[in-house]
Amino acid sequence: DSHVQYERVGADVTMKCGSMDWDAAVTWTANGTDIDESHLNGSYLILKNVDLSQSGQYSCYEGSSWHLKYQTYLRVGTPPKEPVLMCRSNNYPKGFYCSWHLPTPTYIPNSFNISVIHGTKDMVCEKDAIPKNRCHIRYLQLFSTVKYKVTLTVTNALGKNFTTLTFDEFAIVKPDPPESVVAKPVPNNPRRLEVSWQNPSSWPDPESFPLKFFLRYRPLILDQWQHVELSDGTSHTITDAYAGKEYIIQVAAKDNDIGTWSDWSVAVHATPWTEEPKHLTTEAQITETTSASTSSFMAPPTTKICDKGAVVGSGAVAVCWTAGLVVAAYSVLFI
Amino acid sequence: MAAADSPSAALQRRDLCSRGIRLAGKMRADVVDLLDTYVERQGLDASASVAAVEGVPSAAVERWDEQTGTQRLLENLAAYRAFRALLAQMLEEQREQLGDADAALGRALAAVLLQVSAFAYHLEELLRLESRGIPGEEGAGPPPPPRLSLFEQKLRGLGVLRELAQWAVRSARDLRQLAKPSPAAGSAPGLAESP
Numbered sequence: 015d016s017h018v019q020y021e022r023v024g025a026d027v028t029m030k031c032g033s034m035d036w037d038a039a040v041t042w043t044a045n046g047t048d049i050d051e052s053h054l055n056g057s058y059l060i061l062k063n064v065d066l067s068q069s070g071q072y073s074c075y076e077g078s079s080w081h082l083k084y085q086t087y088l089r090v091g092t093p094p095k096e097p098v099l100m101c102r103s104n105n106y107p108k109g110f111y112c113s114w115h116l117p118t119p120t121y122i123p124n125s126f127n128i129s130v131i132h133g134t135k136d137m138v139c140e141k142d143a144i145p146k147n148r149c150h151i152r153y154l155q156l157f158s159t160v161k162y163k164v165t166l167t168v169t170n171a172l173g174k175n176f177t178t179l180t181f182d183e184f185a186i187v188k189p190d191p192p193e194s195v196v197a198k199p200v201p202n203n204p205r206r207l208e209v210s211w212q213n214p215s216s217w218p219d220p221e222s223f224p225l226k227f228f229l230r231y232r233p234l235i236l237d238q239w240q241h242v243e244l245s246d247g248t249s250h251t252i253t254d255a256y257a258g259k260e261y262i263i264q265v266a267a268k269d270n271d272i273g274t275w276s277d278w279s280v281a282v283h284a285t286p287w288t289e290e291p292k293h294l295t296t297e298a299q300i301t302e303t304t305s306a307s308t309s310s311f312m313a314p315p316t317t318k319i320c321d322k323g324a325v326v327g328s329g330a331v332a333v334c335w336t337a338g339l340v341v342a343a344y345s346v347l348f349i
Numbered sequence: 350m351a352a353a354d355s356p357s358a359a360l361q362r363r364d365l366c367s368r369g370i371r372l373a374g375k376m377r378a379d380v381v382d383l384l385d386t387y388v389e390r391q392g393l394d395a396s397a398s399v400a401a402v403e404g405v406p407s408a409a410v411e412r413w414d415e416q417t418g419t420q421r422l423l424e425n426l427a428a429y430r431a432f433r434a435l436l437a438q439m440l441e442e443q444r445e446q447l448g449d450a451d452a453a454l455g456r457a458l459a460a461v462l463l464q465v466s467a468f469a470y471h472l473e474e475l476l477r478l479e480s481r482g483i484p485g486e487e488g489a490g491p492p493p494p495p496r497l498s499l500f501e502q503k504l505r506g507l508g509v510l511r512e513l514a515q516w517a518v519r520s521a522r523d524l525r526q527l528a529k530p531s532p533a534a535g536s537a538p539g540l541a542e543s544p
Contacts, residue, residue, distance in 0.1 A: 068524070072374070107413070107414070154411055155409045155410060155411050156409070156410055156413045156519070157408040157410060157413070157515045157516070157518065157519040158407075158408070158409035159407075159408070159511050159512060159515055160400075160408070160409070160516075184518070221525070221529065222522060222525045222526055223525075224527075225527075255459055271377070271516060271518050271521060
């Protein structure tokens with residue numbers, strides 16, 4: 015006879031050789047390897063303080079004839095700890111799903127039973143094929159103040175455990191993150207980035223159940239995020255980006271009225287538009303182009319330190335201004 | 350039959366729906382704040398379960414997506430009329446119990462009552478737009494409920510406000526459904542009357 019035997023980690027296990035007498039001469043094997051006689055008490059096999067590595071096939075043979083008298087598959091494991099259960103509606107108002115897992119493995123097969131009660135009504139949670147530890151349920155009522163009570167029981171050969179979750183219809187609404195997030199530079203605008211995205215495809219009716227969005231962005235070189243909340247629309251233009259810096263951008267979604275924010279979307283990277291670098295120019299060309307800069311001060315042609323080239327900066331303006339003053343002062347002295 | 354969906358009627362409906370959605374949003378935010386104040390001032394446990402109270406219109410609905418526009422308006426109107434009476438009663442009870450001791454709660458209740466009345470009127474406007482007769486309010490109203498103990502009154506008040514908060518969310522959803530352009534055939538739920 016071959017069968018399965020489940021034992022707890024740390025337990026002492028005694029195996030009998032089928033119907034053989036205690037004093038019969040027998041040989042035990044574990045996964046085909048002979049077991050030392052020191053583990054025997056007569057014809058009984060004694061395993062003390064079993065651990066996971068002792069799982070396997072145990073066979074008992076009659077001493078002289080080597081007839082197989084008994085065989086068992088020993089599975090060492092643990093009873094289940096309290097399972098972790100989560101319920102969420104990412105497709106409101108269609109329904110919600112619950113998923114679960116065990117915090118630590120039991121090493122032996124477990125079965126799960128889930129019950130959902132809404133007020134006094136029992137509801138059926140249809141188990142998903144994939145993933146296994148998940149079931150989904152359709153809302154029969156909307157806008158109910160009556161709480162849902164979900165109880166998950168996990169059972170194995172060594173014990174059982176359970177957990178219960180109680181929640182409101184609105185509290186578990188959490189959309190999936192927005193999809194297809196795209197960020198693009200805006201031509202001729204060194205401080206802008208155009209971001210667009212789509213509603214998560216799992217959200218069934220964005221027209222009747224509109225989502226609002228939260229955008230966050232920062233240059234890669236900084237840790238601080240900027241945030242923008244958007245009550246409608248699936249696009250936004252960032253207008254305060256640092257010129258020339260690569261940005262990381264993410265978007266999250268939430269039902270306009272109820273529930274919690276989604277996880278952040280996949281991050282996208284973008285760098286604002288930058289002007290093509292100019293070729294090196296002569297002094298004459300620089301003085302001609304100076305008026306196009308933000309500085310309104312015209313540098314004297316001979317003052318090389320005012321050579322700003324394509325760079326515009328308040329520092330450069332101050333240098334030019336100082337040089338101009340010096341020249342003017344000298345001019346006054348020689349009048 | 351519903352009124353012909355002339356362009357101006359459609360625009361008016363959309364405008365009324367948009368304003369109604371904003372009203373419902375504001376109302377919900379205020380009811381949620383009022384709930385916090387009420388629970389605190391009345392010494393209640395925020396997570397206390399309150400059994401369905403007689404006379405409080407339940408926002409819960411089955412097959413919500415299959416409702417016609419007219420059904421939505423009529424159910425909403427009936428609910429807010431009931432809340433108007435219930436809140437007035439709560440205000441009266443609160444004044445009796447505490448007098449001027451808790452003016453803040455009284456003011457918050459009165460403010461929500463005003464919004465509920467305004468919303469009921471708004472719904473009547475929408476019904477008028479659809480050339481629907483506005484159902485009359487019951488003359489004498491239902492008989493006054495039996496005198497409740499102070500604690501029972503407080504629990505009842507909690508139930509009223511919780512249900513009102515649900516209704517405010519539902520109403521915004523209902524109005525969004527209403528604001529959708531009517532399909533030509535009129536067979537899909539919109540503002541077409543059910544046969």
